[in-house]
Amino acid sequence: MRLLLMSDTHLPKRAKELPERLLAELPRADVVIHAGDWVDTATLDLLESRSRRFVGVYGNNDGPDLRARLPEIARAELDGLRFGVVHETGAAQGRERRCAERFPDLDVLVFGHSHIPWDTTAATGLRLLNPGSPTDRRRQPHCTYMTATVTGGVLDAVELHRLPPRT
Structure with a gap:
């Protein structure tokens, strides 16, 4: 089962559209996961229509239209693994411990908010993944x-993909 993970697309505030390279991944993915901060409903419509299976949450920048369609926390069992998706996890310091305590029933937690890619494992075995942002790198060297x-x-096969700079 192939997963495509993204977060913090912030469309159309940070970019006008999703990068072509990211869109090209959609047909290859069995499950698309978005960890919030969409800003527009058109991106949600696009991902829902092009995904075989979709899991997503709203973020702190998402308004009432998105909050009406998405949960704050999503859970899904994918080929025997228990996944959770949430936008915010708090400060980097102590993140593994906090998330393991908050989500003791998960194997993998996908999150966003910081725009900083993250891949660690808590002492309990909980894997924490932040895909960064494909459209708003902020202080990071690349969109991801x-x-x-x-x-x-x-x-x-967890892989972080760097996107070329927008032109």
Whole structure:
């Protein structure tokens, strides 16, 4: 099972559209996960219409239209792994411990908000993934997204993809 992970698209505030390279990943993904801060409903419509399976949440910059359609926290079992998706997890310091305490029933937590790619594992075994942002790099050197695979209850091939600068 191939996963496509993204967050913090902020369209059309930070960019006018999703990068072509990211859009090209959609047909290859079995599941598309978005960890919030969409800003517009058109991006949600696009991802829902082009995804085989979609899991998403709203973020702190998302208004009532998006909040009416998306949960604050989403959960999904994907090929035997228990996934959670949330936008904010708080400060980087102590994140693994806090998230493991808050989500003891998960194997993987996908989050966003910081625009900073993150891939760590808590002492409890909870894997924390932040794909960064494909449209708003902020202080990061690149805009990013992630792909991963789940096979027989094992998460592997987690890859951070750097996008070329927008022209």
